[in-house]
Amino acid sequence: MTLNARGRADPGPSPAAGSRTLPAAAAGIAAEMAGFQREMLRFAVLQLRDQASAEDAVQEAMLAALQGADRFAERAKLKTWVFSILRNKIVDIIRRRVREPSYQAPETEIDDADFDPLFSANGHWHSDSRPADWGDPEKSFENQRFWAVFDGCLNRLPAATARVFMMREMLGLETDEICTELAMSSNNCWVVLHRARMGLRMCLDQQWFNAGEQTR
Amino acid sequence: MMNCREAVKLMSEEMDHDLSGGRRWSLRLHLLICLGCRNYRRQLSFLRQACRHEVAVDDTPPPAPPPN
Numbered sequence: 001m002t003l004n005a006r007g008r009a010d011p012g013p014s015p016a017a018g019s020r021t022l023p024a025a026a027a028g029i030a031a032e033m034a035g036f037q038r039e040m041l042r043f044a045v046l047q048l049r050d051q052a053s054a055e056d057a058v059q060e061a062m063l064a065a066l067q068g069a070d071r072f073a074e075r076a077k078l079k080t081w082v083f084s085i086l087r088n089k090i091v092d093i094i095r096r097r098v099r100e101p102s103y104q105a106p107e108t109e110i111d112d113a114d115f116d117p118l119f120s121a122n123g124h125w126h127s128d129s130r131p132a133d134w135g136d137p138e139k140s141f142e143n144q145r146f147w148a149v150f151d152g153c154l155n156r157l158p159a160a161t162a163r164v165f166m167m168r169e170m171l172g173l174e175t176d177e178i179c180t181e182l183a184m185s186s187n188n189c190w191v192v193l194h195r196a197r198m199g200l201r202m203c204l205d206q207q208w209f210n211a212g213e214q215t216r
Numbered sequence: 217m218m219n220c221r222e223a224v225k226l227m228s229e230e231m232d233h234d235l236s237g238g239r240r241w242s243l244r245l246h247l248l249i250c251l252g253c254r255n256y257r258r259q260l261s262f263l264r265q266a267c268r269h270e271v272a273v274d275d276t277p278p279p280a281p282p283p284n
Contacts, residue, residue: 043270115221123219130252137262141269150266168232169267175232194228201259 023070029078033062036079040086046154047090047166057093061086087171091181094163098182106160106192107184115198131201134209146208153203157196164189165196218246223253227260 037058044054065072065082072081097103118129125131140146154162164182167173173181175189184192218226223246226239235243247254 046270119219119221123221125220125252131255131259133255134259134262137259138265141266147270150270166267169264170270190229190232193232194225197228197231197260197263198224200263201256204263205259 022066023068025069025072026066029069029072030062030066032078033065033082036082037062040083042151043083043170044086044090046151047163047170048093049155049159049162053093057086057089061089064089091167091171091173094167095181104160105184106158106164106182107188109158109161110188110191110195114195118202131205132210134205137209140208149208150204153200153207156203157199161192161196161199164192165200168193218242220246220250220253223247223250224256227253227257231260231264 040058040061041054044057045051048054048057061082064085072078118126120126154166157165164178164184167178167181168175175186175193178184179186179189182189223243226235226243229235230240230243234240247257
């Protein structure tokens, strides 16, 4: 799609916009959006785990932003605004997927026994799995390699588990909204979130904080 | 007395909703005596922070709007 490939809109009616004419403010917004388009795509790919749907979501979000350009007055918050449109597009796609026959419920990925190796029989941490101090972990935010590890760890989570986690933490939905969308009980929702956090924490611990990566 | 396995489950739950008084209290007691779980709890909030960071935080000023 031309809009995505070039990251800016044509001055005239573009194929992306169909026959509709874009508002006057659209050209400026298009140029600004091009600056964070890759971030949008990365964000969408993480959550949808599918390049094609992610690209669709990003293009739809950018198009919606262009069409609504005149309503958008606070340019300082453009990125936040565009990402909120993208979030809605991602939720729409997830909503559609839940209705597909191939949909796998997150509960089916849960097995509490997976955590057995971490704890002794009385339920206390084994000495080698007890969480150690991560020091000043926020420093890692500045490090590009940290984000590669972080994305890698998210991708290692079972797909449906990761979806619930990202709906909660990245799309910012409340658990009861997630339950409704995915037709889960609250209890199952919490169990899935717990599992996701356990897995993500452990992965970061091994791949980053304990790998001596963050000090390099 | 609550064990670590129960505590980690509650620590995750408290990220999503308020715990009832009794459970909150048992968790607090457990955290007083368990360094591993205190670390775990800090790491959970770090995970949340990292996820928020992934979502566009508009911390850089946008370029000046082009003349119309």
